Amino acid sequence: MNRAATVAIGLALLAAIGGAQRLVPDADLTYRPIATSGVVGEEVRVLPYTFRVDGVDLGRTLRLEKSFGDQTMTTGGVWVVVRAGAAATTEQVTLGTAVLRSADGAEFAVSDRVLGLEGESLQAGIWRKGALAFEILPGQVEGARLVISKARYSSIHRLNGALGPAVEIDLGLTRERLAAAGPTVTIKESAP
């Protein structure tokens, strides 16, 4: 083989290495939590717990029923309240981190103004019902999905969700659902 061909093959191999490097998925994709998908009304079972969404309500304001008087809360967006139930599989666990992931990938954290189901202790086999309250921009409601990851056991604290179990629920949120949203959604605050 002459020298020119050797150089050409060498350069082609270098280009191929560069191309292959670009095709390697990044760490965010490689180590993302492994999600089990479901829809409203369906029981979704992951290692730490079983989770089910019973319904979704939308409103411009949130009325929170507390032990010591009710409170009404406004938002710069719209309230999305996910009514759900969950039961631990074998040991006490909390749901962990809950977000509404919009169609464009933005992640809206569960509201820190409301104590919701995400922080409640779940016991093995005992269903606990509650709500997850989110504040989200109206333009992001359509197609938003509920994603719950980083389950927290009382025995193990593993805040990194890499390759851990996750639940992803299609909430069936559409523009029509948003247009039909009531002025106020009412929920009962979870016990701390």
Next chain:
Amino acid sequence: MSPHGRGVWRWYGGIAAVVVSSLLIAWPLGGLEDAVKEGPRQISLGQSVTGHRVAIKPGRVAFTTKDPLPWSDAGQKGRYLVLDMDVTNVSPQAVNLTELYLDFDVHADRYHVDPIADLYRQAVLRDDSQGGQINPGMAEKVRFAWVLPASVSEPRQVTVTMRDETWEPSWSLLGYSSGVSLWFKGEVMATLKARVERG
């Protein structure tokens, strides 16, 4: 072609091979781009600055003896320095106020406000409640409040530096990106100089 001519072409070929192979190696590692660095912007009250995570518009700096973020109706009297801002989350993830707070460094006149020891509270203000996070795209009113020690006289001017954050892969000890992306402290994006009002 003469032997001399062949030698020249061999040199050209060698140089071209070095340049091309350097590009082929540099390209997958992130290219050869090098951003032009600018110093932090000097801003005043009412001017906004946008980083990778938030856009900040400082609105007011005040010294007050009235509790700026009371837990109860009564509040707690003290010597408070208060910074009010409009903050918009421009990132695709929620911003925790505790993380945002740590991007700020404050001097009240010559006194360096200790971010831990002097902190009173920080909160997202709404008419009906207070919170601790800002969701993507949301514009919120944010208040930081510090307690000034008795030895520090009432300040006339504050200098506040605001640090940007960047979303980057975490790095292994071997020096290559191997972990999931995190928000890292970035460059100082703006410095606010403002007079302190009383009230």
